[in-house]
Amino acid sequence: MKCVRIDNFASLICLFLVITSFSACRVDHISREFMAFYFPIYDLKEGKIYEYRPVNDEALPVDYWYYSSHEVDGKLHFTGNYYNDRFQVQQFFRETQEDKSMLLNDFILYNTNEAGGQDQIDVEILSKETFPTLFADSTKTHKMGIKWDIPGETGTTIALNRERKYIGMANYTYNDVIYESAIFKTLEHVEHFVADDGYLEPSFPGVEIYAKGIGLVYYKKQLSEESVIEYELYKTYSMSEFEKKYKRTLNR
Secondary structure, eight states, X not given: OOOEEETTHHHHHHHHHHHHHHGGGOOOBOOSOTHHHHOOGGGOXXXXXXXXXXXXXXXXXXXXXXXXXXXXXXXXXXXXXXXXXXXXXXXXXXXXXXXXXXXXXXXXXXXXXXXXXXXXXXXXXXXXXXXESSOOBTTOEEEEEEEEEOXXXXXXXXXXXXXXXEEEEEXXXXXXXXXXXXXXXXXXXEEEEETTTEEEOOEEEEEEEEETTTEEEEXXXXXXXXXXXXXXXXXXXXXXXXXXXHHHHXXX
């Protein structure tokens, strides 16, 4: 079932290239509570699964994110768990809402061991900014960075630095409803260090679209000149529904 589409996406990409060229001399201020475009954090206290499906590539897996929020001492905390298509937790993060942006405070990776269990990988946070909270500024780049050691490979580390930059507004249709949406360009830079062998340093440009009142509904990443991955939000539902989906899969 195709439940999502991007309105005038080809035109939007052209606009993206133009905006990129002029972003150094022009500032866009969206003078509103910009958190409305991130995720409906204030409505996620019960938690919700976001199911993302690949666009035009059935070989790629389905991605599941469980998002939830809670307040501690008057401060809003936003957490996310990433599940792979085998319903195993692969990532965890925790952010807090600050004056100008969401800040990453915790990040954990999980590695599946030979027994099928999950081993925790400690992650060092290099930079924290993930998303603007009050307004979007087309000259501002939000930078998030993490670094970790590869289990079982002494002297091998990976650092991931992600940049997110606002480029404009557009309409996005999800489940036949048009939503005002914010578009960001992204850049992921990976530093893969192997002792006695040196660095591999690939970079992956991309695009993200956040629909007001929903959150991330589309993302695209350029892995190479020939390879692109695209995902779109398929549906959202409760954790109990997700657990039923998992049980149905086990019983097949």
